[in-house]
Amino acid sequence: MDRALFPDGVERCSFGKFVLWMGFISAFFLFGLYAMLLxxxxxxxxxxxxxxxxxxxWITFDLAVIALGAGAFFTGFLKYILKIDQLKNIINLTVIVGFICYSGAMLVLTMDIGQPIRAWFGYWHPNVHSMLTEVIFCITCYCLVLVIEFVPLVLEQKQLNKIPFLHHLAHNMHVNMALFAGIGAFLSTFHQGSLGGMYGVLQGRPYxxxxxxxxxxxxxxLFVLSAVGCGPIFTVLCCTLMEKMTxxxxxxxxxxxxxxxIAGTMLTVYIFFKILDTWAWANNYLPSVGMTFDQMFYGVIYGKWLMFTEIILCGLVPAIxxxxxxxxxxPTLLYTAGILDCIGISLNRYLFTVQSIAMPILPFDNWQFYAPNWAEWATSGMIVAYGILVMSLSYRYLPVFPQERGMNK
Incomplete structure (x- = not known):
């Protein structure tokens, strides 16, 4: 039924199967949408x-997907600025993954701020002393950059590309893509860093x-290095999952x-400095404020095993x-290392977000426990479903993979 919309020379599943797949994913999306409206x-x-x-x-999910979406800006920087031509085979996918991650993260933030009708306050009344102000502006601007990078791929859809104006517009945007890649790398570097800096300046949170x-x-x-250490391999995992499913x-x-x-090199640099940072934090900073390393942990839910898993099992091991x-x-070991890498960076965001808050900081405080309820899980699942829907439509109708035609003859 929609074969005329497929990229040239490729095959896709029947329209009926595609509708069933989209309907199945849409059910999760609608359930999350109900939770969001509530x-x-x-x-x-x-x-x-x-x-x-x-x-x-939400914030753990937000920080994790922003880190995992870092493959877009870093791969774009390597492809268009450093001229690593081989990355042209996967650059389109990195843009789509980045667009999904960043647009999904902004949607999560509209719920987490509590009063979305006042979301514009951060832009109109910025707190110039807060790193979150830089995060707000950089994430918004970089999301717009990703839209600009995504538009030429949409315009190259077979039927749209027959319209002369759209064809020339897509071509001219591709010609100037190095400019947008450079702007994106600048913006993303600063907001990735400021997300980490936001935690690092919390003097009342010793963790x-x-x-x-x-x-x-x-x-x-560390947040910048960790993002570029997992973003590229996350794109590879997305690509491999699509290959297995199709x-x-x-x-x-x-x-x-x-x-x-690329991911391994950056992850190695990150883990090296992460270990140094953790050692200095445990042996210099904590004693200077009258605290010990053991006081940073409690029981199983906030145990030392989480830090060990983050730094060693899901950090040092995949880096090596x-x-x-x-x-x-x-292939099997590459994908295994990639999964461990992504888990480790996501776990890092969880520890900085939840464990930092859970720890008692006053003499009469106790360790606090947090458990997300169905509304938080449903809305987080909605973002995942949204990403799958966008990726499914892009794969079916857009020329995302330049090698696909030649590799499947």
Whole structure:
């Protein structure tokens, strides 16, 4: 029924199967939409958040997807600024993944601020002393950059591309894509860093507070490094999942291995400095404020095993795997390392968000416990469903993968 809309020379599943798939995913999206509308109507009182935990699942999810979407700006920088031509085989997918992650993150924030009708206050009445102001403006601007980068791909859809004006518009936008890639790299670097810096300046939260360089705590730089250490490999995982589900080859393994090498190199740099930072924090900063390393943890839910999992199992291990050619060139081991990498960075965002708040900071305080309820899970699932819907439509109708036609003859 819609074969005329497919990219040239490729096959897609029947329209009936596609409708069933989209309907199945849409059910999750609609359930999350119901939860979101309920939150907009009644406020965040219907969630598991309270006066103690203003940050929870949503902010953890938000920070995680922003880090995982960093493949867009970093791959764009490598492709258009440093001229690594092989990345042209996967650059379109990184843009789509980045667009989904950033637009989804902004949607999450409309719920977390509690009063979305006042979302514009951050722009019109900015707190110039807050790192969140930089985050607000940089995320918004970079999301617009991703829209600009996504538009040419949409305009290259087979039927749209037959319209002369749209054809020339897409061509001219591609010609100037290096400009947008540079702007995107600048904006994304600063907001990734400021998200980490936001935690690093919290002197009342010893788990998160860090000293640093000039006005930037070390978490500013660690968040940037961690994002570029997981973003490229997350795109590879998305591509591989699409290949498994569609039964078609989309990107050659050489390109995937290159993305793994890039991610592994940056992850190694990150883990090196993360270990140094953790050591300095435990041996210098904590004793200076009269606290011990053991006081930062409690029981199983906030135990040391989480930090060990983040830094060693899901940090050092995948870093070694990704920078070792013999391991990286094995598909199964590459994907395993990628999964561990993404879990580790997501766990890092959880620890900085939830454990930092849960820890008692006054003599009469106790450890607090937070459990997200159905509304938070449903709306987070809605963002995932939204991403799957956008990716499914893009795969079916847009020329996302330049190698697909040649690899599936």
């Amino acid at each position: 939150i907009f109507y009644k406020g965040i009182v219907v969630t598991g958040l309270d006066n103690y935990f203003g940050f929870g699942l 998160a507070f860090r000293e640093g360089f000039f006005i930037w705590p070390w978490t500013f730089f 039964g078609r080859k989309l990107v050659d393994f050489k390109t995937k291995a290159l993305m793994g090498k 795997m990704l920078i070792t050619p013999s391991i990286r060139n094995n």
